Amino acid sequence: MNRPRKTNRHLPARMYFKHGRHWYVAGGKWKPLDPDFQKALAEYGNLLAQPRGGMADLIDRVLDTMRPKLAANTVSQYTIAARKLKKAFAQFAPDQVKSKHVAQFKLSQAKHPNMANRMLSFLRSVFAYAVEWQLVDSNPCIGVKRLEEAVRDRYLTDDEFGRIRAVAGTRLAAIIDLCYLTGQRIGDVLKIRRSDLLDDGIAFQQQKTGARLVVLWSPELHQAVSCASTACGGENVRAMTLLHLRGKVLSYRGVRDSFERTRLRAGVEDATLHDLRAKSLTDADLQGLDPQALGGHTARAQTERYIRVRRVPRAAPPSFGQSLDSSKKKA
Secondary structure, eight states: OOOOOSSOTTSOTTEEEETTEEEEEETTEEEEOOSSHHHHHHHHHHHHTOOTTOHHHHHHHHHHHHGGGSOHHHHHHHHHHHHHHHHHTTTOOGGGOOHHHHHHHHHHTTTSHHHHHHHHHHHHHHHHHHHHTTSOSSOTTTTOOOOOOOOOOOOOOHHHHHHHHHHSOHHHHHHHHHHHHHOOOHHHHHTOBGGGBOSSEEEEEOTTTOOEEEEEOOHHHHHHHHHHHHHTTOTTSOOSBSSEETTEEOOHHHHHHHHHHHHHHTTOOSOOTHHHHHHHHHHHHHTTSOHHHHHTOSSHHHHHTTOOSOOOOOOOOOOHHHHHHHHHHHO
8 A cells, every 4th residue: 555645645646746847657657747736637637548558559569460571670660660659659549649640740750751751651550450450440641741851872983892892801792792793682682592592593582572583693693602602601501591600690780780890991981781782773774784673673763763873865966057958948
């Protein structure tokens, strides 16, 4: 049984007045309330009225439902998004969330448009499931536009690529080569299985889109695979994947951090692992190849997001002579 108050006996259970404001205390956590007693009571009432099975439970349930179908990197991003969304909508039941609340949340995250759009995308999926499960009548995210994101136009030059590769360790150098020569996302490269090494090339099923393609062998690609195999212990190591560390699949975070340290040693600024795919598709375009096929895209517009160096149109000028001859004939 809780001990009776010695001071502030007019305050309801779990409400305290300290440091010039009221507080609601539950589970060892102090939640600030308004300094004004009447306003604090209203906030206190809202907290107690928060329904069980609210937004936090729905978000967790949807994430658990989606998890088996998502790539590991997407799960990581959605987990971060879920944590922030649960905090932002902690006082809401699913049917209390309106479009205006989603729009207000979007505006509150405007300083970080990329992350805000990921959270909006995940929240839209949350309510899509809620509609299907008949918890709400409509999806409040529909009609709320995404924030504009800055388009990355960084092109890794041949010189910068060479400098990074020159100081990379054997394993990282092999990964860099495979990313460039296959044009695939780093997650798909790290999960190349030995059974994916076919007679005519390397088979991929992209984690993000599900697209299937085979990147045909070239002498350079054969060499990159051979170097990767040697760097990871050779053919005698029993591992299902081409790239591994003591038989375990390499983690994206570990490779990303290794690349970051390497590009710093090389003195290259503002370069990421993802720039390797952009360079691959851009160079394929410049060499007259098919970057759309290499990227596994269904539409050219998707490929255009990766093209960093545009071909300059070449046009023939008119002739003064032909123009004058034409005007004389009309005269």
